[in-house]
Amino acid sequence: MAHSLGEFEQLVLLAVLRAGDLAYGTRILQEVQAAGVRRTSRGAVYVTLARLEEKGLLRARPTEGSGERAGRPRRYLRVTGEGLRALRSSRATLLRLWTGLEGLLGEAEG
Numbered sequence: 001m002a003h004s005l006g007e008f009e010q011l012v013l014l015a016v017l018r019a020g021d022l023a024y025g026t027r028i029l030q031e032v033q034a035a036g037v038r039r040t041s042r043g044a045v046y047v048t049l050a051r052l053e054e055k056g057l058l059r060a061r062p063t064e065g066s067g068e069r070a071g072r073p074r075r076y077l078r079v080t081g082e083g084l085r086a087l088r089s090s091r092a093t094l095l096r097l098w099t100g101l102e103g104l105l106g107e108a109e110g
Helices: 007-022 025-034 042-054 081-098 102-109
Strands: 058-062 075-079
Touching (some): 007 081, 025 042
C-alpha cells in the first residue's frame, strides 16, 4: 500500500535515516533542528514517530535501561522498506512538480 506523507512526516523519516543506528527521539529532534527546517517541539516529533510506526513506516528496537538514563530503556528507530518506498514516491512527485519552475521562482525572488 502506498502511503502519502505529510511534510513533517517526510522530515522526520529523513532525520531517522540521517541519524542511522543512533536514531532515537532526542537525536531525531536534533537532526530536524540542525537542518534549519523549522523550530519544533519534542512532543511533535514523538507524536509523528508514533504515527509513522503505526503506519508501518518505522520500526522500533528497544534497548536495556542504563544507569545514565535512570534505568529507562531507549527506543532506537529505523525506516522500514515501506517507509523507504514512501519517501522515494514523495521525492519523485516533488521533483516532477518542480520541473520547469526554476525560472518562475527565480523571477519571483527578484
